[in-house]
Amino acid sequence: MANKNYSIVVGLDIGTALTKVVICKLGDGIVEVLGLSETKTEGISCGNITNLFKLEETISKAINAAEDSAGINIKSVNVAIFGNYVKIGKYQCTTKVTNYNGLITKNDVNKLYRDISNVTTQPNCKILNIVPVRYSTDSIQNVSDPEGMISSHLTGEYNIIYAQNSVLKQFTECLNNCDLDVENIVAIPDALSKVILSEKNKEIESCIIDMGAGATVLSVFKNNALQNIVSIPLGGNAITNDIKAAFGISFEQAERLKIKFGNVLLNEISQDETVNVSSVNGNDVSSIYKYDICQVIKARVQEILDLVKKKALKQKVSFTPNRCNVHLVGGCANIKNICNVVNETFSCHCFIARIKDEYENLELDHKFFQSLGTVFFKNVETESIKKEVSLNFSKSKINEGGLNKILSSLKRFFVD
Numbered sequence: 146m147a148n149k150n151y152s153i154v155v156g157l158d159i160g161t162a163l164t165k166v167v168i169c170k171l172g173d174g175i176v177e178v179l180g181l182s183e184t185k186t187e188g189i190s191c192g193n194i195t196n197l198f199k200l201e202e203t204i205s206k207a208i209n210a211a212e213d214s215a216g217i218n219i220k221s222v223n224v225a226i227f228g229n230y231v232k233i234g235k236y237q238c239t240t241k242v243t244n245y246n247g248l249i250t251k252n253d254v255n256k257l258y259r260d261i262s263n264v265t266t267q268p269n270c271k272i273l274n275i276v277p278v279r280y281s282t283d284s285i286q287n288v289s290d291p292e293g294m295i296s297s298h299l300t301g302e303y304n305i306i307y308a309q310n311s312v313l314k315q316f317t318e319c320l321n322n323c324d325l326d327v328e329n330i331v332a333i334p335d336a337l338s339k340v341i342l343s344e345k346n347k348e349i350e351s352c353i354i355d356m357g358a359g360a361t362v363l364s365v366f367k368n369n370a371l372q373n374i375v376s377i378p379l380g381g382n383a384i385t386n387d388i389k390a391a392f393g394i395s396f397e398q399a400e401r402l403k404i405k406f407g408n409v410l411l412n413e414i415s416q417d418e419t420v421n422v423s424s425v426n427g428n429d430v431s432s433i434y435k436y437d438i439c440q441v442i443k444a445r446v447q448e449i450l451d452l453v454k455k456k457a458l459k460q461k462v463s464f465t466p467n468r469c470n471v472h473l474v475g476g477c478a479n480i481k482n483i484c485n486v487v488n489e490t491f492s493c494h495c496f497i498a499r500i501k502d503e504y505e506n507l508e509l510d511h512k513f514f515q516s517l518g519t520v521f522f523k524n525v526e527t528e529s530i531k532k533e534v535s536l537n538f539s540k541s542k543i544n545e546g547g548l549n550k551i552l553s554s555l556k557r558f559f560v561d
Contacts, residue, residue, distance in 0.1 A: 153179070155211070156516035157204070157222040158333070159316075161189050161359030161382065162476060164203050166211035167509075167516040168219070178507050178517075180215025182207050191359040191378040197319060204323045221326035223519035224316060228355060228362030229376035230308045231273065231332040236261050239300040247295045249282070254292065257301040269310040273332050278302040278370045289369070304370050306332050329522045334364035334371055336518030341472050341498045342366060350469045353498065354487065355515075356449070356477030358382045363453050365462055373462045377452050381476045384445045391441050392433050394422050406435050408481040409443040446483060450490040466492040474498040474511050 151172025158165045168180040184207040188200030208219050238260045242253050258275070280288040282296035291299055308330075317327050337353050347366045355362045358381045365373040381403075388399035402422070408414055419432040457463075471493045473484060484495035498511055509517060 151175075153217065154328075154520040155219050155222045156225070156336075156519035157207070157320075158225040158336075158513075158516035158519070159189065159200070159204065160186055160357055160515075161191065161380070162186055162357070163512065164207040165513050165516045166207045166219075166222075167513050167520065168211055168215045168217065169517070169520045171520065176504060176507065176520075178509065179217070180211045180213075181509075181513065182210035182214055183512065184210060189359070191380075191382075194315060194319070197315075201319055201322050204320065204325075208323065208325065219325065221328045222320065223329045223331055223522055224320065224327060225331050225333045225336050225515045225519050226273070226308060226313070226316065227360065227376075228333045228364065228374055229360050229378065230312050231334065231374055232270075232307055233371065233374060234305045234307065236303045236305060237300065239298050241298055242296055247297055249291045249294050249296060249299055251292060253299050254280075254301070257299065261301065261303055261305075270307050271310050271313055272305060272307050273330060274306040274335055276304045276306070276370045278304055278368055287368075304372065306335065306371065308332070329519070331519040331522045332371075332374075333515050333518075334362065334374055335522075336515050337364070337474060337498075338366060338371065339518040339521045340500055340504060340514050341474065343501055344369070346470065346472075350465055352464070352469055352471045352491075352493070354453070354471055354473050354475075354495075356380055356473065356475040358476055361449050361453055361475075361477075363457060363462075365464075373457075373460065375453055375457045375460060375462055377449070377456060379449050379452065383449065384442055384477070387441050387445050388438060391437075392422060393424060395425050398422060402438055403442060404479065406438055407442050407479070408439050409446055409486050410482040411436065411439055411443065413482070414439050442480065443486070446477070446480065446486055447490070450486060454490055464491055464493060467494070469493040471495040472498040474514055476512070478511065 151170055154169050154171055156167045164184045164186045166182045167178060170177040170179055184203055187203050188194060188196035194200055212219055238257060240253060240256045240260060242249055244250060279302050280291040281300040282288060282291060282294055283298060288294065313330055320327050333355065334353060337355065338347065341353060342351055347369045351366045353364045360376055360378050360380050363375040364371060385396060385400045385403055388402055389396050406420065414436045416434065416436045418435045420435055421430055421432055423430055471487055471491060473487060473495055477483060478497050484497065487493065487495035498514065500507065500509060
């Protein structure tokens with residue numbers, strides 16, 4: 146009899162430029178891609194919904210194409226949510242060890258989860274993920290797994306990833322209108338880390354820069370946890386619009402020039418080579434220098450990265466010079482030599498993101514990394530998303546039923 150110990154999980158990534166779907170079969174340590182699709186996104190600008198009906202059409206087209214690719218019907222999805230909607234709260238609490246001899250058990254760890262969840266909520270904030278960062282006992286700090294250790298008290302530090310309730314509700318209703326149930330809503334930085342960063346990458350100082358069409362998001366990982374998110378509403382479309390304005394051509398033509406000739410190392414480009422372009426009305430043809438195109442591209446890339454760095458410093462997000470590894474993903478990662486500009490801006494080691502070794506047999510283009518990453522959140526308790534999280538860190542009582550749902554999720558996380 147065939148082994149049916151597997152599940153079908155669908156990852157949906159709604160980007161400013163493209164909406165991507167990946168259908169995966171998961172089970173027995175195997176990940177198999179059954180179907181893929183990518184559809185031009187309409188109804189979103191810079192990560193914000195501007196036309197709900199057009200967005201619903203986009204999602205339906207993407208889902209239908211993926212269904213045709215895999216030969217199955219899709220009823221529910223794990224959806225990635227833009228990094229600019231995501232925030233991180235850092236929490237710490239201490240509990241007394243219940244065992245008379247001071248032996249720390251799973252009950253003590255779970256009590257910390259209960260205590261960390263018992264906080265005042267701010268309207269329109271809901272949990273996406275709760276990540277334990279480290280624990281401390283009476284005498285030892287930076288403990289990764291405290292069970293079995295001896296101490297009178299146990300302290301836990303956590304990063305709670307959350308987003309506005311109104312945003313989550315809007316995306317959920319949009320998907321429901323497309324006859325889709327939402328299994329999980331996943332922060333894109335979390336999703337990307339699942340397929341890009343190894344456990345060693347997460348332990349040391351590592352970053353992911355996602356330069357998409359409408360936004361650029363910097364995510365910082367350290368001590369096995371997502372530590373910071375920095376986002377600005379500028380990405381590849383800003384570069385394309387600069388080319389469009391500089392040479393009086395259409396957006397579509399400017400996008401083709403960016404993709405075909407984009408290079409930020411100007412000394413590699415001949416100052417004599419030209420390319421023919423049509424005016425916006427299509428009546429006139431003229432020649433422009435490839436060098437000039439790349440000058441425009443480099444200037445905007447540098448500006449975007451400078452703005453990210455400036456905002457990171459403002460948020461007190463720092464990088465260790467010549468130590469931090471940056472994994473670059475998104476449409477702008479296709480611009481030739483862009484890692485050189487990232488290296489100079491952040492004094493880091495930049496690489497074009499590649500899929501982790503354990504998934505390299507999937508041979509997926511990096512445009513599908515976000516949607517693929519969401520499928521690995523299948524075992525996250527969906528109801529935990531519905532639990533509000535405090536932004537001011539003061540205490541109050543919470544609903545017991547909601548608490549049990551969070552604990553169920555976190556226990557499963559710990560077991561896994």
